[in-house]
Amino acid sequence: MADLGTEVRYVKGIGEQRAKALQKLGILTMEDLIGWFPRRYEDRRAVKTIAELGADEMACVSAMIAEVPVVSHIRKGMDLVKVRAVDATGVLDVTFFNQTWLKTSLQRGGTYVFYGRAEGTQNRKRMASPVVEPEGKQEVTGRIVPVYPLTAGVSQLILSRSIRQGLDACAEILPDILPDDIRQKYQLCRIGYAYENIHFPESEEALSLARRRLAFEELFLFSIGLRRLRQRKEAIQVPPCKDVDMEAFYSALPFSLTDAQRRCIDEALADMRSGTPMNRLCQGDVGSGKTMVAAACVYFCVKNGRQAALMAPTEILARQHFAGLAALLEPLGIRCALLTGSTPAKEKKATSARLAAGEIDFVTGTHALISGGVEYASLGLVVTDEQHRFGVAQRAALAAKAEHPHTLVMSATPIPRTLALILYRDLDVSIIDQLPPGRRPVETYAVPSSYHPRVYKFIRKLAAEGRQAYIVCSQVTENEEQPDERKAVTKYAKTLQEKVFPDLKVAFVHGKMKPKEKDAVMTAFAAHETDILVSTTVIEVGVDVPNAAVMVVEDADRFGLSQLHQLRGRVGRGKHQSYCILISDNKNEETRQRLHVMAKTADGFKIAEEDLRLRGPGDFFGQRQHGLPGLKIADLGCDTKLLQDAQTAAEDLLARDPDLESCPAVSGRMTQLFTQAEGALN
Ligand code: ADP
Numbered sequence: 001m002a003d004l005g006t007e008v009r010y011v012k013g014i015g016e017q018r019a020k021a022l023q024k025l026g027i028l029t030m031e032d033l034i035g036w037f038p039r040r041y042e043d044r045r046a047v048k049t050i051a052e053l054g055a056d057e058m059a060c061v062s063a064m065i066a067e068v069p070v071v072s073h074i075r076k077g078m079d080l081v082k083v084r085a086v087d088a089t090g091v092l093d094v095t096f097f098n099q100t101w102l103k104t105s106l107q108r109g110g111t112y113v114f115y116g117r118a119e120g121t122q123n124r125k126r127m128a129s130p131v132v133e134p135e136g137k138q139e140v141t142g143r144i145v146p147v148y149p150l151t152a153g154v155s156q157l158i159l160s161r162s163i164r165q166g167l168d169a170c171a172e173i174l175p176d177i178l179p180d181d182i183r184q185k186y187q188l189c190r191i192g193y194a195y196e197n198i199h200f201p202e203s204e205e206a207l208s209l210a211r212r213r214l215a216f217e218e219l220f221l222f223s224i225g226l227r228r229l230r231q232r233k234e235a236i237q238v239p240p241c242k243d244v245d246m247e248a249f250y251s252a253l254p255f256s257l258t259d260a261q262r263r264c265i266d267e268a269l270a271d272m273r274s275g276t277p278m279n280r281l282c283q284g285d286v287g288s289g290k291t292m293v294a295a296a297c298v299y300f301c302v303k304n305g306r307q308a309a310l311m312a313p314t315e316i317l318a319r320q321h322f323a324g325l326a327a328l329l330e331p332l333g334i335r336c337a338l339l340t341g342s343t344p345a346k347e348k349k350a351t352s353a354r355l356a357a358g359e360i361d362f363v364t365g366t367h368a369l370i371s372g373g374v375e376y377a378s379l380g381l382v383v384t385d386e387q388h389r390f391g392v393a394q395r396a397a398l399a400a401k402a403e404h405p406h407t408l409v410m411s412a413t414p415i416p417r418t419l420a421l422i423l424y425r426d427l428d429v430s431i432i433d434q435l436p437p438g439r440r441p442v443e444t445y446a447v448p449s450s451y452h453p454r455v456y457k458f459i460r461k462l463a464a465e466g467r468q469a470y471i472v473c474s475q476v477t478e479n480e481e482q483p484d485e486r487k488a489v490t491k492y493a494k495t496l497q498e499k500v501f502p503d504l505k506v507a508f509v510h511g512k513m514k515p516k517e518k519d520a521v522m523t524a525f526a527a528h529e530t531d532i533l534v535s536t537t538v539i540e541v542g543v544d545v546p547n548a549a550v551m552v553v554e555d556a557d558r559f560g561l562s563q564l565h566q567l568r569g570r571v572g573r574g575k576h577q578s579y580c581i582l583i584s585d586n587k588n589e590e591t592r593q594r595l596h597v598m599a600k601t602a603d604g605f606k607i608a609e610e611d612l613r614l615r616g617p618g619d620f621f622g623q624r625q626h627g628l629p630g631l632k633i634a635d636l637g638c639d640t641k642l643l644q645d646a647q648t649a650a651e652d653l654l655a656r657d658p659d660l661e662s663c664p665a666v667s668g669r670m671t672q673l674f675t676q677a678e679g680a681l682n
């Protein structure tokens with residue numbers, strides 16, 4: 001009998017070939033398969049007669065093929081199939097591009113269901129490239145249809161058929177890990193129903209029940225995981241740090257710290273003196289000066305005779321931190337080193353050896369710091385910067401490492417307090433709610449795309465003054481299911497270089513580039529070897545180029561508020577007045593409101609709250625950059641109340657059964673999650 005760990009190729013009706021295709025999506029087991037949730041849904045329930053079809057309306061039509069389909073070759077690589085379909089009320093001309101097989105498969109006299117956008121006039125109705133299926137054998141018309149995230153070579157139909165097979169194969173064995181009493185108390189549907197309806201919703205109500213159930217389960221497990229993590233940590237004893245005179249550090253700084261920075265430092269130092277490992281999240285808006293909080297902790301730790309490590313999510317950030325911090329800390333007698341993926345092997349070896357021998361006090365780097373064979377003589381503190389790149393899994397794994405260093409996590413993603421409390425139960429939270437004095441807010445404007453010429457002129461003017469510019473484009477291309485960021489970015493950069501700014505240097509960077517290439521581009525931009533950087537949101541995190549004074553965001557409505565705020569935070573970091581220009585033609589009232597919020601306020605926490613209010617946590621989570629560990633719920637949607645319920649349920653359960661003896665299924669899931677987390681690190 002099948003279980004959830006069964007490989008998909010053994011599932012009846014899937015077979016080797018399809019299994020290979022699914023593997024490209026990372027779907028290996030039955031569990032992966034049924035857990036591959038739709039990204040969205042298309043309501044294809046509306047069925048109309050041809051006469052009823054309104055212009056521009058999306059609908060299903062059931063019609064008979066009246067003539068043999070005609071194929072015409074338009075140009076190279078472009079064939080058009082034309083079909084005339086009729087029902088009792090009228091005629092519909094249907095065209096398909098490059099689907100020549102339809103010529104033979106669409107039978108004259110047969111009745112088919114077409115789903116697509118109606119075009120044309122009242123007397124001449126058309127549909128271009130609709131979905132088509134024989135009537136009576138409908139899979140993807142006449143119902144609410146799931147739309148899955150895809151990759152090349154796997155179609156929606158293959159996926160939804162495979163998932164259908166998968167669900168049929170495991171309907172009987174799906175484990176309901178939620179205890180019955182919890183399910184009843186929070187009125188959650190059974191797991192089988194949930195999986196069935198998340199994939200093939202009977203109705204909107206059924207879909208919403210399914211979502212609610214799956215979201216609850218995920219958050220429930222998440223809460224239990226965090227609680228346990230915290231309990232594990234609290235049980236750990238470490239030698240308390242001694243007090244250190246911090247004056248030497250403070251007076252080495254070129255500025256005085258803000259009260260908020262001082263408070264965060266005090267809180268962190270108190271943790272390190274307490275005798276249990278520090279687990280602190282330091283949240284502060286972009287530019288609030290989190291690095292100095294880290295530096296103070298590093299100083300404190302090293303003066304206590306232990307080593308400190310600072311881990312950044314990218315090479316460029318690591319290098320930036322190293323440059324700044326070594327300049328500050330070396331003169332204070334702290335021996336610093338840099339260790340990243342691109343450090344030459346020989347140097348890496350030498351640095352590792354010195355770390356192991358205790359000849360380096362402070363090392364800055366990327367993942368390389370904790371994963372490879374790097375050993376420390378006496379690691380006392382791990383700081384991770386921009387923690388949203390490291391999920392709860394990594395946190396768990398790090399905590400599970402034998403050494404129990406103090407950990408400080410710095411996040412530039414303001415998360416509304418209510419959410420932070422729920423989501424970071426395993427961490428203590430410090431908030432830097434104050435910016436260093438004298439910052440000039442970034443002037444922010446929302447404009448339609450007809451302003452492009454003016455925007456370009458403005459960039460040119462600033463470039464003439466010696467400034468640099470970022471231009472961010474969204475990753476949208478014609479093919480929405482498979483956005484190709486590479487194409488969008490390179491194409492736009494090329495146009496700008498050739499047509500708009502032939503005399504300036506335009507560079508580009510996108511997420512598909514190798515880290516080394518990315519770094520090279522960023523480094524060149526930081527050194528002002530290029531003037532304009534076209535990119536996707538890869539630049540949203542942490543990068544510090546004080547000379548960049550303008551951030552242009554194309555299709556700004558495609559981004560979440562918090563993400564826009566992050567992007568805006570890339571400018572206004574130097575002494576120059578900086579600008580953020582949000583370009584959008586979207587006239588939707590809510591969208592306009594959102595962009596208006598950006599223009600109106602510079603406070604990241606307010607923006608995050610507004611984001612939450614306008615879009616709800618479902619969408620808020622949907623932005624992976626919010627630091628929430630890859631919860632699939634991202635795509636499922638949920639509300640704050642549900643989050644709280646799941647949290648309460650988890651706490652109640654742990655209160656009466658701390659070792660989860662009554663729910664082996666939950667306990668088993670936890671073990672699995674922790675093991676995965678450790679695996680993810682190694
Ligand atoms: P973030 O919180 O975004 O990581 P950084 O630590 O990069 O912010 O600090 C942003 C800039 O502000 C840096 O150039 C830093 O030197 C400067 N800075 C930090 N603290 C202060 C302060 N108290 N007064 C003036 N400038 C400061």
Ligand code: MG
Binds near residue numbers: 412
């Ligand atoms: Mg930072």
